[in-house]
Every structure is written in structure tokens, then in C-alpha cells.
Amino acid sequence: MGLFRKTVGEPELQEEQPVQEKPVKDTGAKYIILPLLFEMLLLAVLFLKNRTACFNYLYALIPLLLGTAFIGTYVYNHEGNMKLFMSASCLTSLGTALQVLVDQVYDPITTFSLIKLVIGIIVAIIFIAIYNYFRRFLNYSFTLYLMMAVSAGIYLVLLLFGTDPNGYGTSAWIKVGAYTIQLTDFTKISAVMFYASLFSVHAKRDDKQVLLLSNIFFLINLLGSVAIRELGSFFILFFLHLSILYIFMRRGNKKRIYLIVVFCLVVLAVIMVFVLYKLMRADAAAGTLNSLESLLWPVIQKAYQRFSVTANINLDPNGAGYQLLQGKKALWMSGLFGNTVNFSAIPVAESDMAFIALCNGFGFVFGFAAVAMLWRIMISGSELSRQYLLKSRTDAIVVYGASVLIFMQAMIVILGSCNVIPFTGLPIPFLSRGGTYQTIVFCFVGLILHMSEKDIVEGGDSDDDFESDGPETEDGSEEASLEA
Amino acid sequence: MEARKLLSRRRIRFAEIGVTAVCVGFVAVFGIKYIVNPYLLPTSAATKNTVKYEAIQNYVVEGDIVDANGNVILGNASPGTGATAASPENYSYAWLLGYYSVNSGKENAFGLRGNLKDYSLYFLNSQNKGATTTLTTDTGLQDFAYQLLNGQEGSVIVLDNKTGAIKCLASQSTINYDVNDTNTLLDTTVEGSQYRRGTYEVDPPGSTFKVVTSAAALKKQEDENLPDTFFDYVDNGTYVPAGSDFTITNYGNKAYGSVNLESGLNNSVNTYFANLGVQVGGTRIQEMASKFMIGKNIEIPFLGTISSSIDDLSNADTAEIAQSAFGQGHTQVTPFNMALIAQAIANNGEMMAPYIVSKISSGRIPLYYAFTHKLSTCIDATVDAKLKAIMHSTAVGYGLSESSYGMVYAKTGTAECADNRIHTYIIGFTENASFCISLNDSDTSTTLWYHAKKLVEYLNQMYAK
Numbered sequence: 001m002g003l004f005r006k007t008v009g010e011p012e013l014q015e016e017q018p019v020q021e022k023p024v025k026d027t028g029a030k031y032i033i034l035p036l037l038f039e040m041l042l043l044a045v046l047f048l049k050n051r052t053a054c055f056n057y058l059y060a061l062i063p064l065l066l067g068t069a070f071i072g073t074y075v076y077n078h079e080g081n082m083k084l085f086m087s088a089s090c091l092t093s094l095g096t097a098l099q100v101l102v103d104q105v106y107d108p109i110t111t112f113s114l115i116k117l118v119i120g121i122i123v124a125i126i127f128i129a130i131y132n133y134f135r136r137f138l139n140y141s142f143t144l145y146l147m148m149a150v151s152a153g154i155y156l157v158l159l160l161f162g163t164d165p166n167g168y169g170t171s172a173w174i175k176v177g178a179y180t181i182q183l184t185d186f187t188k189i190s191a192v193m194f195y196a197s198l199f200s201v202h203a204k205r206d207d208k209q210v211l212l213l214s215n216i217f218f219l220i221n222l223l224g225s226v227a228i229r230e231l232g233s234f235f236i237l238f239f240l241h242l243s244i245l246y247i248f249m250r251r252g253n254k255k256r257i258y259l260i261v262v263f264c265l266v267v268l269a270v271i272m273v274f275v276l277y278k279l280m281r282a283d284a285a286a287g288t289l290n291s292l293e294s295l296l297w298p299v300i301q302k303a304y305q306r307f308s309v310t311a312n313i314n315l316d317p318n319g320a321g322y323q324l325l326q327g328k329k330a331l332w333m334s335g336l337f338g339n340t341v342n343f344s345a346i347p348v349a350e351s352d353m354a355f356i357a358l359c360n361g362f363g364f365v366f367g368f369a370a371v372a373m374l375w376r377i378m379i380s381g382s383e384l385s386r387q388y389l390l391k392s393r394t395d396a397i398v399v400y401g402a403s404v405l406i407f408m409q410a411m412i413v414i415l416g417s418c419n420v421i422p423f424t425g426l427p428i429p430f431l432s433r434g435g436t437y438q439t440i441v442f443c444f445v446g447l448i449l450h451m452s453e454k455d456i457v458e459g460g461d462s463d464d465d466f467e468s469d470g471p472e473t474e475d476g477s478e479e480a481s482l483e484a
Numbered sequence: 485m486e487a488r489k490l491l492s493r494r495r496i497r498f499a500e501i502g503v504t505a506v507c508v509g510f511v512a513v514f515g516i517k518y519i520v521n522p523y524l525l526p527t528s529a530a531t532k533n534t535v536k537y538e539a540i541q542n543y544v545v546e547g548d549i550v551d552a553n554g555n556v557i558l559g560n561a562s563p564g565t566g567a568t569a570a571s572p573e574n575y576s577y578a579w580l581l582g583y584y585s586v587n588s589g590k591e592n593a594f595g596l597r598g599n600l601k602d603y604s605l606y607f608l609n610s611q612n613k614g615a616t617t618t619l620t621t622d623t624g625l626q627d628f629a630y631q632l633l634n635g636q637e638g639s640v641i642v643l644d645n646k647t648g649a650i651k652c653l654a655s656q657s658t659i660n661y662d663v664n665d666t667n668t669l670l671d672t673t674v675e676g677s678q679y680r681r682g683t684y685e686v687d688p689p690g691s692t693f694k695v696v697t698s699a700a701a702l703k704k705q706e707d708e709n710l711p712d713t714f715f716d717y718v719d720n721g722t723y724v725p726a727g728s729d730f731t732i733t734n735y736g737n738k739a740y741g742s743v744n745l746e747s748g749l750n751n752s753v754n755t756y757f758a759n760l761g762v763q764v765g766g767t768r769i770q771e772m773a774s775k776f777m778i779g780k781n782i783e784i785p786f787l788g789t790i791s792s793s794i795d796d797l798s799n800a801d802t803a804e805i806a807q808s809a810f811g812q813g814h815t816q817v818t819p820f821n822m823a824l825i826a827q828a829i830a831n832n833g834e835m836m837a838p839y840i841v842s843k844i845s846s847g848r849i850p851l852y853y854a855f856t857h858k859l860s861t862c863i864d865a866t867v868d869a870k871l872k873a874i875m876h877s878t879a880v881g882y883g884l885s886e887s888s889y890g891m892v893y894a895k896t897g898t899a900e901c902a903d904n905r906i907h908t909y910i911i912g913f914t915e916n917a918s919f920c921i922s923l924n925d926s927d928t929s930t931t932l933w934y935h936a937k938k939l940v941e942y943l944n945q946m947y948a949k
Contacts (some may be wrong), residue, residue: 218830247495250488331518332535341540364519368511371537375507382500384491400496411506418514 031082032072034091039064042097043361049101049338056100060114064093079454084380087373088445091430092117094362098354099433101361105342106349108433109166116435117252124442128450138193138394139202147194148217149189155224158183162228164217168425169302170230182436184233187221189440191237192401195244196394209256214245229298232424239408240401248397270307277304306422313419323347323418330360331418337363352423354431355414370431371414378407381448387457399451402444535566536606537586538858539611547614548603549581549596551623552649552842557581558597560661563612568664573623576630578663579655579680580621580787580840594669595680596840599786603844603851615846620649620839620854628942629654632935638684638923640939641823645918647856648827652783653820655681681924683790686816687907690897691752692930693811695825695911698749698757698874700772701764701890702867707810715745715760723755728803732758732810735898744873749895750881755809761809765799769809769847773797775862776825777835785854786841792817811897822897822911822918826858829871829893830913833863879912882933889940893914896929910936916947 043061044055068089075085099112106211136145162171165180172184194217197203198210205213218241225234242262249255257459277300283289284297305320317325330346330353333339339360349357388396406429411434416423427434429441450456485629522530534590546561557577561567567579582595593601596617598646604614629640633656642651658677662668669678705714721739723732734740734754740747761769773779773794782790795814797805807813820838828835844852863871872893879894880886894912895924901907910932912918921935 180845243499247492247499251491329535329539331514333539334518336519341534341536341544341605342608342610343539344613345539364515364826368515371507371511375503377499378503382496382503386496389496391492393492395491407503411510415510418510420510 003352026074028082030070030084030139032076033336035068035072035086035093035389036065039068039093042093042444045366046101047412049361051105053097053101053104054114056103057097060096060100060117063114063118066095066377068093075449075453078394080449081380081384081452083376084445084449084452087376087380088430088449091370091373091377093356094358094366094373095173095430095432095438097352098361099430102350102354102357102433105344105361106357107344108348108350110350110433112433113435118392120435120439120442123439124446127443128446131447131450138398140197141203143248144194144197144203144213147190147197148220150190151194151217152220152224154183154187154190155220155227158224158228169298170232171228172230172233176300182434183231184228185437185440187224187233188240188405189443191217191221191240191442192405195240195248195401196248196397199244199248199397200394207250207252208250211243211254211258214241216242226299231299231301231303232426234408235412235424236405236426238323238413240404243404243408244397244401247400248393265266269428270303271474273300273303273307276300290468303422306424310419310422323353323419324423327356327417328351328419334359334364334367336365350433351427352413352432353417353423356417356435358431374407374410374429377445378403381406381451384448384457388451391457395451399448402423406441406444408452501828507850531589532589533601533606534586534589534687535590540608540612540682541586543612544605544608544611545611547600547607547846548616549600549604550616550618551621551626552619553622554618555623557619557621557623561613567722572627574662574664575660576627576654577623578661578669579619579657580653581663583663583666583669595784599788600841600844603831603846607851608848609846611796614789615844615851617841618843620644620651620842621653622651624676625942625946626652626654627796628652629939630656632921632938633923634869636923637681637925638921639680640919640921640935641682641820642917642919642939642943643670643823643827643836643838645830645913645916646836648838648859649838649856650838650841651917653682653840657681666787681819682920682922683784683818683820685924686792686818687818687901687905688812688815688899688925689822690811690909691754692822692825692895692897692898692909692911693808693815693817694749694752694757695829695871695875695895696767696773696778697761697774697809697865698745699762699776699829699863699871700768701745701760702870703772703851703863704764704768706864706866712744715748715774717743717748717756717759719743719753719755721755723758723806725758725802725806727801730803730807732806747875749874750878757810761805762802764809766800766805768796770797771803771837772862773815775860776828777821777860778815782821782824782838782859784820784838784840788816790820792821811899819909819920819922822909822922823918824864826893826911826913826920827918828860828862829875830918832865832869833861834858835860835862836923875912882910882936884912884937885894886941889914889937890944892936892940894936898929908932912940913938914940914943914947917943919943 042058043054046057058076072085076082083383102108103112157174158171161174162177163173164171165173172182173180174183198213221234221237225231246259280289280297281294289297308315309321309324313321313324313328315321326347328344330343333341333343343360345361346353346357355367358370382401385396385400388399409426410429412424413426413428415421427437501934505930522532538571541564543563545563546567548559549557551557557573558567558569558581582597584598584601587591600617602609605615613942625642629652632640633654635656637656637658640652640654644651659672660668672678719740721734721737732754740753743753743756778792779794784790793816795804797808804813808815824835824838837857840855843850875893876891877896881891882894884892884894890933892912892914894910899907905925906927907924908926908929909920909922910929919939921932921939
């Protein structure tokens with residue numbers, strides 16, 4: 001009562017003075033200037049490393065500078081995430097500089113194409129424009145099944161028409177005229193859309209349905225990957241599957257048991273690989289494998305080699321371990337600013353071993369900077385996803401899924417090429433060559449940037465407009481309210 | 485619904501922490517393994533160089549090493565085979581140049597080639613050739629100095645008075661090391677033969693230390709404004725330090741009668757300097773020795789570290805001060821340190837940091853450039869002038885007359901070593917260069933007068949050009 005009682009002798013409230021707002025310091029522009037400076041710094045670095053590469057980079061520098069300036073200004077004007085833009089922009093120019101150097105030093109199979117890079121960025125811009133229309137369909141049930149069908153269709157097409165133009169041992173490419181397209185990369189887009197649709201608030205799916213549908217999708221990818229012998233992309237989708245279920249699925253026993261079972265199955269699968277390898281080795285050497293064994297043998301052999309080489313890099317120095325051994329040598333020679341002895345014996349420096357080539361060519365300073373920028377993309381995506389969770393779970397999953405796919409693939413390949421984990425031959429986002437994959441990466445990063453724009457974050461429908469799809473769990477609600 | 489959102493947000497935060505931990509862990513582990521450890525741990529550096537060497541050994545072309553005049557000392561390398569030196573530089577420069585090799589994962593390095601590997605082998609141009617190293621030496625002088633040793637175990641060191649640049653560092657061990665054939669060094673079974681004379685061995689300085697004692701005495705006279713009579717002494721041929729029964733005698737058991745600083749140094753009177761040392765005091769002698777870098781490490785970039793030692797004379801008894809004052813006792817120096825003492829006196833008391841590599845470049849890209857700098861201010865100009873005067877008269881006594889050799893300053897020394905060797909020295913300087921000639925197993929320092937005369941003649945001709 002006393003709170004609202006006027007105190008005797010209290011001075012009368014004076015007429016409200018207009019509050020002078022403190023001018024807000026706008027530092028967003030520096031995130032455009034810094035990438036521009038970084039692009040020019042790379043020119044100077046290349047000048048010292050290799051003159052021909054420097055001149056080739058000079059051609060690429062014009063579209064890079066223009067792209068950075070225009071896209072940066074667009075993101076800035078739309079109040080997008082400028083740190084994310086800076087990281088993506090710097091990584092793109094670093095990847096370009098690396099690829100022009102790779103062409104001159106590491107004797108790759110193909111030549112770097114600036115046109116493919118530009119096309120990739122243009123395709124990404126078109127993709128984002130289309131996504132604006134497609135976004136509303138994520139809440140429809142049919143999208144889920146459509147994405148399953150798209151993934152299954154991709155594997156089927158590859159099974160029938162897939163080629164292996166570079167001799168990597170997988171049939172992940174199809175030929176379209178003079179171009180080869182790595183079709184498996186598109187399964188990553190369909191996977192993100194699938195999970196976004198799976199967890200749509202509108203669908204109101206219970207845990208059983210979520211687990212069933214996600215596992216069907218998971219199996220489609222597993223069988224498809226084994227059939228075309230492309231396990232690398234499957235690993236990425238596997239991590240996406242686990243991370244999405246861990247974060248967005250309701251807390252409860254079903255989820256707990258599922259994740260434990262999956263973990264046990266992974267361990268079991270690794271053991272099985274070793275056991276089957278020992279059992280089938282003699283028959284494989286004698287050429288007496290039956291039809292099922294013949295299908296499994298290349299996968300088992302590949303997986304066994306990858307694990308055993310990780311455990312002992314000198315096990316097969318001229319065979320399965322050759323690539324990693326050269327990588328290890330390259331890392332020893334790298335130093336802070338790159339090797340000074342013209343070391344060039346890094347196999348597949350343009351793709352799988354791009355991080356090693358980056359360290360070897362430009363030094364650990366640039367290698368670690370690339371890791372930091374990839375981390376920035378992941379953190380920006382995660383924070384944006386956390387923001388979207390308060391509003392739209394579907395959008396949160398799209399943003400998080402895109403970030404995970406970029407970061408996970410980068411780290412799996414980087415750690416693999418450094419022999420920390422079993423090596424998987426995949427391109428590294430931004431750094432590696434590979435028109436299709438880099439286009440997908442630009443699509444993903446463009447998507448996150450687009451979703452970070454202020455009017456997108458603040459606009460659109462909210463999950464709160466729809467009925468809840470149930471409490472977290474019997475104990476989850478309580479915990480959450482405590483947290484709140 | 486709200487609870488689920490919050491839990492999902494919390495799980496994303498956990499994932500962020502995990503992602504950050506992975507990135508930080510990766511950068512930390514690889515940064516330490518590949519960048520930090522090679523600088524800190526010799527084993528890690530050896531691993532790094534082994535990996536590099538084995539990868540490049542079939543195409544690397546070892547970088548040239550040239551002298552101050554641009555003459556190639558070590559060159560003509562081709563892919564996979566090391567550089568070689570022409571005759572007679574393959575012997576005269578052998579102990580300076582050394583070698584570098586990697587066998588069975590072990591790194592073997594010695595001399596300039598061992599220390600220059602990061603440039604001459606591991607910094608390649610587009611033709612896979614290592615960087616070119618320019619030394620401060622004069623090949624003519626180096627060859628001459630090596631011939632001067634004439635197969636005797638010892639060293640000849642010549643430094644530029646103003647800069648401290650090493651003009652020559654000729655060594656002769658108990659074996660003939662040919663830089664083109666590493667086995668001549670590695671296969672030897674002769675004990676104590678595998679080190680460079682001049683920069684490694686530490687022996688008592690003998691009477692050359694009397695220069696340091698003289699400098700300390702002159703400094704005391706200046707500081708305390710003492711009359712010249714401070715230097716007067718009557719020698720009866722023996723000196724027994726107070727409180728001891730140890731008798732110091734002169735060379736040949738001579739007695740010199742009335743002696744002052746100049747005649748004492750001219751005749752190298754042990755008893756005189758034993759007494760002078762006691763008068764000056766252990767603290768002052770040690771301070772002066774320290775200013776002349778005795779007891780301190782001296783770094784010669786790309787060549788190594790010169791060490792020496794001296795007892796704590798500030799707390800020593802009279803007998804030890806007396807012995808140390810004329811160059812015996814426990815003082816241990818290298819001939820190179822003695823050459824630097826001569827250089828400091830020649831350069832008005834300022835000792836310059838010695839260096840032998842003047843620059844390293846790959847094509848037109850400079851990778852290293854030596855900047856001259858002062859190492860120590862040993863004595864002031866007044867003390868220096870007095871010291872020069874008595875060293876000049878000493879040199880004249882050796883036959884280095886002004887009319888024949890110009891202004892030459894010198895002092896000899898004969899050190900009795902623990903293993904019954906006699907290590908003889910002569911330190912000195914001309915207008916342009918300072919030197920130390922040392923014979924590690926000799927009879928008497930008077931034999932070095934001849935070497936000094938020949939060397940001064942050569943130096944005078946060289947600088948006259």
C-alpha cells in the first residue's frame with residue numbers, strides 16, 4: 001500500500017526531459033573491410049610463395065573483392081550476422097589462394113576453376129531465393145517423405161549411372177555433358193530439410209514416430225552409401241542424425257536408450273569390421289568370395305585399412321598409409337609460415353588433404369586461422385539456432401543442421417588428414433576443390449546468413465501460434481522451469 | 485513446449501562447448517607438437533629436420549658459402565650431393581665449415597654447415613638451391629694462417645678491430661680434417677682430435693693475462709689518483725704471497741731488480757705481476773676480467789658459444805690472487821677470448837661482438853644480416869692509451885719493430901696445463917686487425933714471435949690493398 005502512497009514533502013515530478021540516447025558505435029563495417037584486407041594479404045603471401053600462383057590469384061581477386069563488398073554490404077544493410085560473413089568470406093578467399101597455389105606446386109589431377117567458384121556463389125544466391133518460398137513447405141508432412149524419396153532417388157541414380165572420374169573408389173558422381181556432379185552432396189540438403197520437417201511443430205509427432213522415420217531415413221543413407229561405396233558422406237549424415245536427435249528430440253528414456261544402442265552398434269560395427277576382415281581376407285585373396293561377401297569386402301577392407309593406419313601410420317607406408325604419411329611429413333615441414341623446401345608430395349592436396357596443403361603451403365598460422373573461422377561459423381549457426389528455437393523449431397533445425405554439416409565435415413576431414421581419427425576422403429568446406437560440394441557449402445552458409453537477417457528473424461509465424469506437441473517429459477518440464 | 489525449447493537451447497550450448505573444446509584442443513596439441521616443441525626440445529627439432537632431410541635429400545642443392553670478397557669457399561653442389569671446397573680450403577676451412585648429415589633418424593651437425601642448415605639446406609629457391617651465406621673471412625688470410633700453423637696443433641684467429649668480424653679462424657687438430665671427406669673426422673680414433681682449436685679448448689691464459697692485470701692496475705691508479713711509483717717494485721727473483729709458503733719465480737729463474745709496469749710486461753716478470761695483483765686486489769682483477777668477458781659466455785652466431793671460467797677472486801686468498809694475476813691459478817680461457825681482449829684494447833677499450841656470418845640471402849631475398857654491436861666496454865681511453873704504449877714496447881721486444889712492421893702491439897703467454905702440456909699464446913694487434921696465435925702443445929712462447937711477424941706482414945699487405 002505504502003508503495004503507491006505519495007510521501008509528504010516529496011518533490012513534484014518534473015516534466016519529463018527528452019532522454020538523449022547514447023550514440024551506438026556501429027562496428028559492423030569492419031567485418032567487410034577485414035575480409036577485403038585479408039584477400040589482399042593473401043596476394044602478398046602468394047607473391048612470396050609462387051609468382052605464377054600470385055598472378056592467377058590476381059584474376060580471382062577482382063570477383064572476390066567485388067563479391068565481398070556487395071554481399072557484405074547486403075548482409076550489413078539487412079543486419080545479418082557480420083562475423084559469420086567475415087568468416088565465410090575469408091575462408092572463400094583462403095580456399096581460392098590455396099587452390100591456385102596447389103595448381104602450381106602439388107600437381108593435382110584437375111585445374112582450379114574460378115568460373116565454378118563464381119557459379120557456386122550464383123547458385124547459392126538462387127537457392128536462397130527459392131528457399132524463401134520453400135521454407136513454408138517444411139511444416140507440411142509430405143516434405144518429409146519427399147526428402148526421403150529425394151535421398152533414395154539420388155542413391156538409385158548413382159547406383160545405375162554413377163561414375164568414378166578421379167579413381168577414388170566410389171561411384172558418387174554422374175556425368176552431365178562435359179561436367180561431373182557429385183550427387184551425394186545433395187543428400188545433405190535433403191537431410192537438413194528432412195529433419196526440419198520431421199520435428200515440425202505442426203506435425204505433432206511422438207517419439208516413436210520420430211525414431212521410426214529418422215531411422216528409415218538413416219537406413220536409406222546407410223544402404224545407399226554402402227551400395228555406392230561412399231562412406232565419407234554417410235559419416236557426416238550420421239553425425240547430423242545423432243546431433244539433431246540429441247538436441248531436438250524430447251528428453252526421455254526412448255531417446256536415452258536409442259543413443260546408447262547406437263553407440264554400442266558403432267563399437268560393434270568397428271569390431272565386426274576387424275573380425276570380418278580377418279575372416280574374409282583369405283577368401284578375398286583366393287578370389288572365392290560369394291556374392292554378398294563380394295559386396296561387403298571393399299567396404300570392410302577400406303574401413304579396416306583406415307582404422308589400422310590411424311593406429312599405426314607406418315603399417316603400410318607405400319599403400320594405405322602413404323597419403324597420411326606424406327601428410328605427416330608435410331605438417332613437420334610446415335612451420336608458422338609454410339615449408340621452405342619446396343615439398344610437394346602431398347597426394348590429393350586439392351581436396352582431401354587441403355588442410356595439410358594449407359599448412360604446408362601457407363603455414364600453421366593460416367591453418368589455425370581456418371579452424372578458427374570454421375569454429376566461428378559453427379558458433380554463429382548454433383547461436384542463431386538457439387535464437388530461432390524460441391520462435392520456430394523448423395528454422396532452428398535448418399540453421400543448426402547447415403552449421404553442423406559445414407563444421408562436422410571440415411573437422412572430420414581435418415582431423416582425419418592429421419591422423420587423429422580414421423581418414424575419410426571428403427572435400428573440406430571452402431578449402432577444397434569440388435564444384436558441387438562447394439556450391440552446397442555456399443548454399444548452406446548463404447542460408448545461415450540469410451536466416452540471420454533481422455527481418456527474417458523477427459518476421460514469419462511462431463511455433464507458439466500452434467498447439468504444443470506435448471511436454472518434454474514427466475520430469476523435463478520441471479527441470480526446465482527450474483532452469484528458467 | 486517452453487521447457488522443451490529451453491532444454492534444446494541448453495543442449496546446443498553444450499554442443500558449442502564441445503565444438504570449442506575440440507578446436508582449442510586441436511590447435512593446442514598441433515601447435516605444441518609442430519611449432520613450439522621444435523624450438524624447445526632438441527629431440528623434436530631433430531625429428532623435424534630428419535623428416536625434412538629425408539624428403540628433400542634427392543633434390544636439394546646445398547647453398548654456397550662465400551668469403552667477404554665473394555670467393556666461393558664451399559660450392560659446386562648438385563642435387564643429392566653436398567657442396568665441396570677446393571684445395572687448400574678443404575683443409576684450411578674444414579674446422580670452420582664442419583658438416584651436416586642425417587642418418588637413421590639422427591641428426592649430426594658440426595660447425596657452420598651444421599648451424600646454417602636452416603638456410604643452406606632448408607630454405608630453397610625455385611631451383612631447389614639453398615641460401616648463400618657470406619662470411620666475414622678472407623680466404624687468402626685463412627689459407628695463409630692455416631699454412632702458418634704448419635701441421636702444429638693450434639689456432640690462428642684474426643679479428644677486425646672496429647667491427648669484431650672474424651677475418652680468419654684457422655685451426656689444426658691432431659688429425660687432418662678434409663671437409664670434402666667427413667670420414668677423415670668421424671673415423672678417427674685419436675683422442676681429443678674432434679674439436680675445433682681456438683674456440684673450444686679452455687686452458688690457463690699464461691702471461692697474456694698480465695694484460696688484464698695491467699688494465700686493472702691502471703684503472704686503480706686512475707680511480708684512486710695514485711702516483712706512478714705505485715707500479716714500482718724490486719724483484720729478487722722470487723715472490724712468496726703473504727700467508728702462504730708458495731714461491732713464485734720468473735721464467736728461467738731470473739731476477740730483474742727494479743721493475744715498473746712497462747718493464748714488467750716487456751719481460752713478463754711473474755713476481756712483479758704476482759705482487760701487483762695482490763696490490764690491486766682480487767676484486768678489481770676479477771671485475772676487469774669480467775669486463776674482458778672472462779667467466780662469461782660469448783655467442784658467435786652460427787658458430788657456437790665461447791666459454792671461460794675464473795675463480796671468485798674477491799674472496800680468494802693472497803696466493804690465489806697472486807697466481808691468477810700472472811695467468812696461472814684456476815683461470816681458464818679460449819684463444820678466441822684472448823683475441824677478443826686484444827681487439828678490445830685495439831678498439832679504445834670497446835669489445836665488439838664477434839661474428840663470422842655477415843649475411844645470408846636467397847637470390848635477392850635477404851634472410852639474415854649481421855649488425856655490429858658492442859659486447860663490453862672494458863677500459864676507458866686513458867687506460868687504453870697507457871696499455872697500448874706498454875704493449876707496443878713489448879711487441880718491439882719481440883722483434884716487431886715499428887720500422888719493419890708498423891705499429892704493432894703484443895704480449896705472449898706460456899701456460900702450464902694440468903696434463904703437462906705447454907700451451908703458448910701471442911695476442912696482439914695492428915692498426916686494423918687483432919690476433920691470437922696459439923699452439924696447444926708447444927715449448928715456449930718465443931717460437932710464436934716468428935708466427936706473429938709473418939702474420940703481421942700478411943695483414944699489413946692485405947690492408948694496404
